[in-house]
Amino acid sequence: MAFNTGLSGLRAASVDLDVTGNNIANASTVGFKSSSAQFGDLYASGFLSSGTNPVGDGVRVQDVKQSFGQGNISFTDNGLDMAINGDGFFVLNNGGEIRYSRAGQFGIDKDGFVTNNQNMRVQGFTADDDGNLSGIRGDLQVETDNLAPRRTTNLSSDLNLDSRQSVLENRIRDLGEDLSVADLDGDAFQIEYSDGTTSQLITIGAGQPANEVAELLGSQKGINASARTQFDLSEQFDMAQLASDLSDPDFELTISLNGSDNVTFRGSDGITDLDSLAAAINDSELNTVQAQVSDTGDDISIIDSRGFTVDMAYTTGALGSQSFAAPERGNLFVTAEREVTGILTDSTGTGAFEASFAAGETRITNEFNPLDQRTYNHATSTTIYDSLGNSHEMTQFFVKEPSPGNGVGQSEWSIYMQIDGEMVAGTDETPFTARFNQDGELQSINGDPNGEIVVDDWVPKDANGLPNGADGPPAPGEEVVTPIPEPPTTSAFVVDLSETTQYGSAFGVNDQNQNGYTTGRLSGLDVSDQGVLFARYTNGQSKALGQVALAAFNNTDGLSPVGDTTWVETFESGQPIVGAPDTGTLGSIKASSVEDSNVDLSAELVNLIIAQRNYQANAKTIETSDAVTQTIINLR
Template sequence: MSFNIGLSGIRAASSDLNITGNNIANASTVGFKSSRAEFADVYAASILGTGSNAQGSGVLLNNVAQIFTQGNINYTENSLDLAINGNGFFVTSNNGALSYTRAGYFGTDRQGYIVNNNGERLQGYGVNAVTGRINEGVPTDLRVDTRAANPNRTSEVSSTLNLNSTAVRPVAAQNVYDSTFATEYSAYINDNGFDPDNLSADEAAEARAHAEPLALEASRDAARSGFDPSDSSTYNSSTSVNVYDSLGNAHVMTKYFVKTDANSWDMHILIDGRNLDGVLATDPNFSSEPAELTFNSAGALIGGQVTSIDDWQPLDSNGQPAGAETQTLALDLTGSSQYASSFGVTSVVQDGYTTGELAGLEIDDQGMLIARYTNGQTKTQGQLVLATFANQQGLKPLGDTAWAQSSASGEPVIGVPGSGTQGLVQSGALEQSNVDLSEMLINLIVAQRNYQANAKTIQTEDAVTQTIINLR
């Protein structure tokens, strides 16, 4: 029996060496989980069981357990390299056959599907084409949509700016104001028989109250009729922003501000150098109907916060319809002010954009697949899923750093990263093997000694047997 006991010990030590050697061989394998040999002693037994003084019959390899501890995260320059920080496995499909892995080597195939280095497709939730929301339910093959992003026409332009309260009317308008005021003031005095050389304060105030609104109206009319976007002396300030039509064409919207009174301004709006009727500023028939802005004594805007441009028809550079839909633009100046400081725009936001080509992909820690486009926009194209198991040790190794579900592992629990017990995903990184080389090298020494000791048992048994044979 000693021969069998020693032989079982040699087999066990050999298995231990094989398992340790396999761990060492995969020390640099991404997503690899180290294994360990678990041994059990053996006792001979009859139908009635073992005796009270039963002797052992050796050792056997009871189980090869895998250690699913976290490996180190190594950062790479590939955005589709993925690592799991925490619990869970990536789910991949090979023509419907699911496998589970911690190795995050992913890229795209010629059809745009996200695949690992074995060509298996990464599983996740798709996106509803209408709502843009994630379709949580049955996982599917994740695919990168390489088509250009659709343009979005501008519907609202929000600006916050300051108009200089110390600014004066344009020169031509101020001249008209001064001339009209003087004329009306003198005419009122003469019409009412006042003595201009002995004018009382009340008479002067009465004449001023008559002349001022007439002068103001005349100067405002002069400012509007004399407005010329190519002549900076006809306005006080201007600012521009791009707006987009339904085809993604950019158009330059410029707002010109003309001071008309102490707390009043005109805002002229031109798009591509044309008024809102499509007439070029250089055309003899050009005219501009401004929006009126009014500020209170504290410098806050109290009128004209939102100006609506209805049924604007986008035109091309030749003044012909660009083929885009007519659209309505809302200009929101809420928060704008009139203070004694230079003109300035503190913020401008418009909700349109042109078409864009796919510029890159990103995956956030919750597995959201986000596409970046050349127009500065982003779009969610899906969300990968992770799988967890009640008994990870029950998974069946498939090779290629992958496992399959078995009856011992239980059913997979599918969820998005960060939900339940699922870990988080790190994009642009890979999880390294969790093999501890120092520990493995020590295990080699221990397994070698065990092998030698069991061989010594056989050698000793052989010597004892030879002694018995030599008895005469």
Template sequence: MAGFNIAVTGLKASSTMLDVAGNNIANSSTVGYKSSRTEFGDIYTASVVGSGSSNTPGSGVTVSNIAQDFSSGTLEFTNNNLDLAINGSGFFQLDDQQGGITYSRAGAFELDKEGYVVSKDGKRLQGYGLDDKENRLPIGDLAVTQKEYPPKATSDMDLAFNIDDREDSTTLLPNYDKDKAGSYTYSTTVRTFDSLGNEHTVKYNMVEQRPEQEYKKYITAPASDVLISGAPAITVALAVGVPTAAAGFAQVTTTAKGPTGNNQEIWRLQDPVLKDLQETDPRIFAVEYYPDGAGSGELKIITRADSLEFGDLVVTDNAATPASLVPTATDTTGFVSSNEKQYFEFNAANFPTNTFNIKIAGVDIDISTGTGGMSAELVALAIRDRESDIIEANPLIQSVSWDADQGTNGALRVEYKPEVTPGSLNSVSVGVFDDNVSQLFAADSVAGGALDAHFTEPGDNSYDGVYRVYAYLNGDEALDLGKANDPGNGSATEPGPILIKFDPTSGILSSVNGEEVRTGAAVPDLLIKGADPANPNNVITLNLAGSTQFASDSIIKASDQDGYPKGDLIGVSFSGTGDMIAAFSNGEELKIGVVAIASFENQAGLQPSGDTEWSATLASGGALMNPPGTGLNGLLRSAALEQSNVDLSAELVKLIEAQRNFQANSKTLETLNTVTQSILQI
């Protein structure tokens, strides 16, 4: 009887259903496991009798397929960054290094001794390597091969701050001192790193420009020589109340206001005596004498703008027992202007054809014109070649140059430093010492006389919102921020302060080291030299964008630099798009690879191969590899594992169903056996 075979197929199918449900229940806690279900098909032996009819009862049941459910399981978060889960579709690709490629949803990975990312059974996770520009390389084994991160010297620095507009610059100490907080308005320190990874600091001191003033003390001079300050003291010979050229004085022919009225005769102390005096006491700017015509007069001593107090400046007579001379009046007249420029015009009609000597601010210059004369511009350029000597002898001068656009034939331009401005229009002496004076200088008609400036161009007399910025390496060594080097031709710089300016009406940064900050344009960068002791050629680019001068507390609004020391590997993490990121002890991170996710045209065609892994088959098609989050691939979750998608309640119900089916098929066998016994007993 066929019924016995039919009942047997039912028993076999029920047993398979029990096996599948039992396997699901057994793997209900297996990471990445996908539940299976038993699919049945009936068995018929076709025997057609007549059209559209059949008289066969069927041959039983068969297990047509054990299908897997690839729906995602619940994500459970862990404390291990190497635990990975795919939030969506896709599979991890694993390589066993023996030619076997499998696919898995179980993302419990770890690093082996060689730095490869491997599964629990040692198979290597596949992904994209990256080159130096983070371009993806062909798919291969993902590995962490960089165990340390080399140091990087600081090359870019951003600093934004607010300086309190309510700060009063007149309360600052008269002499700037980097070690005295009362001599600067605001200070901040930023850390940097050299090329070997050593940490340093750059301290910025910002000094608001004081309203420029010159303090003049008038002293009733005796009918004798005087001694002025210093060690050793400098003797100024007055020759019984009348100064002499031999003592270093020269008569100034311009009018000026002295202590007793206008249009007084003025004698001014010249180099080299003045230079010697300034070396003994650098606060002194100038010394002038106003004779009264009666054998005496007024001695005027002018101090620099940034040294408003005389302090230990002592003026005594030259008697056997010197007595201090007491100031009789003090004048606080402001300087002419900051960045004052003076122009001296040449007469180009007839230059001398022989060798002659000129003197600019105490510096002698020999000029050989040769046959045929020399143009005014070439004479000026010859003077320009001695610019450094002129500046060295006169520290108030910033530059000496030729300006072809001034006057008829051009003019020699003398520009003063913005920090210290001259006290008069005649502080620079330009003279000629031969018989051809009238031929060389149009404004001078006296042989050997000093040439006054043909005209003076005032500078900016407003100091509101103007700051000198100093920088120091480790709080001690002055740094080069771009201050024009003497002679200030723009091609070289030296350590020292640069100027920044804020618009007094808006508090917005308006100028950086002489470069205008235009609305909506980028703020000019400053180049810091000397801040890397390990590599003197390293230059740091400093940007002050966002800095302001508002009436609020002085604060740092932003501070950043791109240097760091050497770092050791402390961990690996993954982004949602599969980026494998190595973290180092110096705070830096490095993207070292990208996880590859496999997808299939027919994932139901994958062949289970154990260890919650599958192999590709002809039915599934080849793997399509792409990063997470692209196409239909799910995103990657680090420090998470996908749990089994087994529904225990459903599996227990399936056990009941399989048991019932088994019992029913057993009953079929029992019934058939009874029928058979009955037949045998007939």
């Protein structure tokens, strides 16, 4: 009996050594859980009684139990490495067999599936094309294809219009148009303003060029002036004679501006008729002078855009020379702002200037012009996208308007819209009207309390101003429903201004979002604490590709280890409870991390010594029993 007792002890000690050695061997195995041998004593017993003096029959291994305690979490350089902080197991698909593991060393195979280092696919909750997570479980896959572009169907602007802004109404009077400076020689005058003040005394010199007179007038407060010289050669020359003289190879024509800038044109340079003369003038260094042959072909119009005095003469070898009877002087174009009330001549003036200058009508000159920032109060731009993913710049302009009615409790703004320099939404003809109440809140846009503007006339174009092949506006008569249904089929989109306010503070864009983007390539992956895989693309977009699933068991100790740091479900473990990380009793996910083995090397080395001592002690039991037996055998 002693032999059997000692032998069972050797077997038990050997199993203990095996378990301890296995723990030590896997001290660096990611996700490994240590085990311990559990023993029970043996007694011989009968059916009804174990006797009055029972003697033990040795020991047996009752169980090898694993410890599923949390291991340390270590950071790695792999973004797809995951560690579970808390309860739960990763769910792995091993060719149809479901396994469970705490080892989160994951990567991507050639088909884009997330796998462990044994090519088992990680299970999770899949997402649709828009990144919405579902409750459907399947193999997680990272699509490496380019992200398809998405056209803009909604633009939401949250901004504040400054209620302190004034109405940009600029009224002027046309005081003189096509006014010849010849009528102003020697005049002296002053400008009278609405506040009763007057300008300095202004004197027009005899024969003074129109450009100088315009500069003198334009330097006065509230006055705008320009000059231009325009005439036909027939006003100065006998055109029949000139046409005849052009046939002389010695023909020479000289043009002088303000008594200088002399340029000579010669028959020897190829001038033979009026057409070649006009072409020579246009190609000369007189950049501001343009010549054009009349439709009848018998006259030339001369225009100097600066209003310089033009003098001209020509000579021929046989007939001598001709010149202007008098230099051609320019005309004035003069306007004045509302603050100008009149023009006063002095005692030496003729009064002719006053009579001409006071003529004209009052008109508004600052009608909305997107190129002139003086014609709108505020503007903001954002990038939108067509169906091909091409970017376009959209600008919204806001113009303060006179308050409706008596101006109490309501304010109005006009809204203009432009895409790539072209007006859209019909605002080139009629702007949208935004009305605000006494609290600065938006009441309506063109009567719509939702504050929405539908842009349904946009044709996406390329840099040359030609349609670029993207979807265009809806067909005539086709109704545009808001919000734009998916998938969109036209370039129509909605501008949502419902959050716009009009407070007494500076104009500001609080938020501006649109739902379009261009195509993008996969640039990286991120994993959240909830196990959601986010794909990042080169166009700045990100999208959820799926969510890692975790499984928990009522009896974790009932799982059966099958190698590769994985376990399988058994009858003892119960069925798995699968859910999302960080929900219920399931732990959270730590990205770029792995869970280390929970083996305590110090304790295992001590256990190794204990198992060795136990083995030696049981061997001593057998040795002693053998010695006693030998003594009996040696009896004679």
